[in-house]
Amino acid sequence: MTGVPEWVDGNDIAGATRELFAVDLTVARGRCATCGREAMVAEAHVYDRAPGIVARCASCESVLLRLVRAPDRAWLDLRGLSYLEVPIPAPVAPAAMPVVA
Numbered sequence: 001m002t003g004v005p006e007w008v009d010g011n012d013i014a015g016a017t018r019e020l021f022a023v024d025l026t027v028a029r030g031r032c033a034t035c036g037r038e039a040m041v042a043e044a045h046v047y048d049r050a051p052g053i054v055a056r057c058a059s060c061e062s063v064l065l066r067l068v069r070a071p072d073r074a075w076l077d078l079r080g081l082s083y084l085e086v087p088i089p090a091p092v093a094p095a096a097m098p099v100v101a
């Protein structure tokens with residue numbers, strides 16, 4: 001045992017997840033966990049006439065994602081996707097560079 005903790009709390013991924021979810025997810029590609037179809041999120045069948053949004057696979061109609069929004073929070077369920085590939089720009093400088101006016 002080295003005395004170095006093996007894990008840190010979830011606050012450590014704040015920057016990485018903020019970058020990930022500050023993009024347009026409709027251009028992300030995902031794989032349906034049920035049938036294996038790979039497609040852009042924009043190709044999913046979205047049902048939005050309910051309290052939440054449900055996106056279903058265009059091939060097998062399985063639920064890919066669910067999103068429920070409240071005034072001060074949101075719930076996102078992505079278990080219908082075996083992966084989600086999100087295009088993000090390459091970093092141009094150290095991540096947390098201060099802005100100079």
Ligand SMILES: [Zn+2]
Pocket residue numbers: 032033034035036037057058059060061062
């Ligand atoms: Zn499917």
